[in-house]
Amino acid sequence: MSGDPISALLQDVARQDRAAFRALYVAAGAKLMGTALRILQDRHEAEDAVQEVMTRVWLKAGAFDPARGAGPDPGMGWLVALMRNHAIDRIRARAPLSDDEAAIALAPDPAPRAEAQVIASAQARRIGDCLDRLEPDRAQAVRGAYLDGLSYADLAQRHGVPLNTMRTWLRRSLLRLRECMET
Amino acid sequence: MTTRPDDDDDDVMAAEYVLGVTDLAARQAAEARARRDPAFAARIAAWEARFAPLNDAIAEAPAPDLMPRIEARLFPIQPARRAPWAWLRGLGPGLVVLGLVAWFMLAPARPELTATLVPQNGGPTWLALLSGQDLVISRMAGRGPGEGRDFELWIIRGDAAPVSLGVMPATGMHLTVTDVTPGTVLAVSLEPKGGSPTGQPTGPILALGPLQKT
Numbered sequence: 001m002s003g004d005p006i007s008a009l010l011q012d013v014a015r016q017d018r019a020a021f022r023a024l025y026v027a028a029g030a031k032l033m034g035t036a037l038r039i040l041q042d043r044h045e046a047e048d049a050v051q052e053v054m055t056r057v058w059l060k061a062g063a064f065d066p067a068r069g070a071g072p073d074p075g076m077g078w079l080v081a082l083m084r085n086h087a088i089d090r091i092r093a094r095a096p097l098s099d100d101e102a103a104i105a106l107a108p109d110p111a112p113r114a115e116a117q118v119i120a121s122a123q124a125r126r127i128g129d130c131l132d133r134l135e136p137d138r139a140q141a142v143r144g145a146y147l148d149g150l151s152y153a154d155l156a157q158r159h160g161v162p163l164n165t166m167r168t169w170l171r172r173s174l175l176r177l178r179e180c181m182e183t
Numbered sequence: 184m185t186t187r188p189d190d191d192d193d194d195v196m197a198a199e200y201v202l203g204v205t206d207l208a209a210r211q212a213a214e215a216r217a218r219r220d221p222a223f224a225a226r227i228a229a230w231e232a233r234f235a236p237l238n239d240a241i242a243e244a245p246a247p248d249l250m251p252r253i254e255a256r257l258f259p260i261q262p263a264r265r266a267p268w269a270w271l272r273g274l275g276p277g278l279v280v281l282g283l284v285a286w287f288m289l290a291p292a293r294p295e296l297t298a299t300l301v302p303q304n305g306g307p308t309w310l311a312l313l314s315g316q317d318l319v320i321s322r323m324a325g326r327g328p329g330e331g332r333d334f335e336l337w338i339i340r341g342d343a344a345p346v347s348l349g350v351m352p353a354t355g356m357h358l359t360v361t362d363v364t365p366g367t368v369l370a371v372s373l374e375p376k377g378g379s380p381t382g383q384p385t386g387p388i389l390a391l392g393p394l395q396k397t
Contacts, residue, residue: 038241
């Protein structure tokens with residue numbers, strides 16, 4: 001794990017090393033903030049969420065197991081998963097938006113986001129390739145859920161389909177993704 | 184992988200949790216299941232690994248230095264932001280009373296409210312001191328939470344349901360609270376590691392007591 005500084009820092013944090021905890025924030029804070037901000041769309045709340053997640057990292061770092069993580073940087077993957085889960089819990093706990101607010105928040109993107117075309121690393125190519133084999137709108141729904149924290153209801157509205165249709169779309173897409181990635 | 188229909192259902196449920204598309208109740212149900220069902224937890228881990236490469240598409244954003252706030256919360260006796268009463272933590276319960284008396288006489292800014300959280304169910308004793316919006320809570324006597332468990336702090340305003348103030352390190356913490364009046368109750372519960380899965384106390388209440396004027 002020598003090429004993976006985040007995992008090494010997390011293991012130090014698990015041993016209650018406060019200097020490592022600070023170094024971890026220096027190394028990963030911007031990624032955590034980017035993740036929180038993208039899902040929550042509110043800087044103040046994103047800061048609260050990052051603070052909460054870093055607190056949990058201190059308390060839970062012992063649960064991180066680099067051997068079980070995937071890819072070249074399992075530590076960052078673990079942190080981003082914690083951050084996404086907490087940010088998504090926060091938006092799911094929010095009161096539903098009024099129809100007008102929802103219409104603004106969920107207006108379709110004018111152009112597909114750049115990352116939908118460009119997924120840089122070789123590691124990423126696999127899920128990228130498999131997403132490309134889905135119908136474009138279904139791949140976009142999967143990306144919207146993962147990257148922007150959209151719910152089934154958000155996705156149904158954005159794609160103009162009934163909720164149950166969106167559920168069926170996404171569930172089938174997930175099984176196809178799994179099949180594609182296992183071959 | 185075998186793909187019996189039941190497996191597919193579980194796997195889709197795990198994937199929905201990782202994607203985050205379901206409502207809060209379904210998310211909490213998935214988390215609770217992952218805690219007691221290692222096979223389901225492994226499905227979640229597998230989906231996290233499948234999607235993790237998409238993390239590259241998440242742009243970094245400038246992060247302010249949140250460490251002072253984070254450390255003040257986690258490490259109540261951190262020298263950088265030492266609470267004037269933090270030294271009380273090191274004392275036994277008898278000395279604490281003596282210490283508090285001395286502190287009230289000497290301290291330049293006294294806390295407006297204090298609470299002694301009285302043990303229930305054989306739990307520890309906690310002392311809470313509120314000054315402005317700064318709340319310091321320290322464990323004065325009794326054991327830690329034990330393996331695989333955490334203390335969680337709750338605030339109960341009037342007849343409202345308990346609101347979590349977060350998972351608490353075993354020795355206590357320093358945090359900011361708002362909307363506190365005399366009679367507001369603080370309570371500590373014993374929860375699974377990482378805190379209550381439901382947003383309400385699920386384990387035994389270990390100690391509680393009202394904040395009162397000093």
